[in-house]
Amino acid sequence: xxxxxxxxxxxxxxxxxxxxxxxxxxxxxxxxxxxxxxxxxxxxxxxxxxxxxxxxxxxxxxxxxxxxxxxxxxxxxxxxxxxxxxxxxxxxxxxxxxxxxxxxxxxxxxxxxxxxxxxxxxxxxxxxxxxxxxxxxxxxxxxxxxxxxxxxxxxxxxxxxxxxxxxxxxxxxxxxxxxxxxxxxxxxxxxxxxxxxxxxxxxxxxxxxxxxxxxxxxxxxxxxxxxxxx
Ligand SMILES: NC(=O)c1ccc[n+]([C@@H]2O[C@H](COP(=O)([O-])OP(=O)(O)OC[C@H]3O[C@@H](n4cnc5c(N)ncnc54)[C@H](OP(=O)(O)O)[C@@H]3O)[C@@H](O)[C@H]2O)c1
Numbered sequence: 434x435x436x437x438x439x440x441x442x443x444x445x446x447x448x449x450x451x452x453x454x455x456x457x458x459x460x461x462x463x464x465x466x467x468x469x470x471x472x473x474x475x476x477x478x479x480x481x482x483x484x485x486x487x488x489x490x491x492x493x494x495x496x497x498x499x500x501x502x503x504x505x506x507x508x509x510x511x512x513x514x515x516x517x518x519x520x521x522x523x524x525x526x527x528x529x530x531x532x533x534x535x536x537x538x539x540x541x542x543x544x545x546x547x548x549x550x551x552x553x554x555x556x557x558x559x560x561x562x563x564x565x566x567x568x569x570x571x572x573x574x575x576x577x578x579x580x581x582x583x584x585x586x587x588x589x590x591x592x593x594x595x596x597x598x599x600x601x602x603x604x605x606x607x608x609x610x611x612x613x614x615x616x617x618x619x620x621x622x623x624x625x626x627x628x629x630x631x632x633x634x635x636x637x638x639x640x641x642x643x644x645x646x647x648x649x650x651x652x653x654x655x656x657x658x659x660x661x662x663x
Contacts, residue, residue, distance in 0.1 A: 435456050438636070446481035447462070447463045464480070468523075498558070501557050507559070515564060535579075543572075543575065551588075556611050589631075592655070592657070623660065627659060630659040
């Protein structure tokens with residue numbers, strides 16, 4: 434996604450626990466940040482604003498899938514860590530960006546990456562389904578709270594995307610994730626979305642000043658299939 438945004442002339446602020454590599458030729462600030470650390474995330478946002486002047490688009494993309502398997506077998510510590518990242522991490526990012534948008538003139542676009550798992554119950558993914566449902570509702574609330582400040586907030590389910598997380602899904606034993614065959618089949622048939630496709634959806638629907646980007650107050654979006662599985 435960063436590569437696609439950079440190709441459209443965006444300057445980037447990129448963070449993850451492992452410091453991301455900026456796309457070649459991109460103007461970017463990068464840092465090693467854990468999204469559960471609200472203060473560190475705020476400091477990073479400030480450093481991006483100091484470098485580039487303002488932030489117009491903020492994507493809360495960081496997320497984890499584990500623990501996978503029946504909830505009854507899950508380590509409570511792992512479930513707590515999951516919620517810390519997938520829910521509180523998104524809350525931290527959303528709050529930080531909302532404060533930034535309030536502090537300067539003009540609007541801003543917040544995109545919180547959700548999942549089809551927010552609305553489809555998958556056995557083996559109790560924390561993940563719950564955390565993504567929480568992301569969608571959190572985004573609905575933030576959209577209402579911040580609309581008057583010019584912030585537009587969206588929860589975006591990106592489809593099944595070709596990333597390391599999907600490799601993890603395919604390698605999970607059926608006993609822990611009974612729906613695994615569906616994802617293995619999609620991969621075999623070339624039915625996965627590319628990260629670039631997701632980034633283009635964000636630019637076309639949420640950022641560009643087309644009427645569709647207003648969304649008519651709609652907050653929850655689903656990225657369509659890039660190609661039909663053969
Ligand atoms: N792939 C799919 O099919 C799919 C479908 C629906 C939704 N999604 C969602 O899309 C988003 C991106 O997933 P992905 O498929 O790209 O997964 P991924 O390949 O596992 O990448 C996850 C990213 O999140 C970062 N991250 C994880 N925990 C973090 C933390 N505590 N602080 C900061 N960064 C953290 C990781 O970097 P570090 O490990 O270096 O921190 C990595 O860059 C997630 O929210 C996921 O739930 C993916």
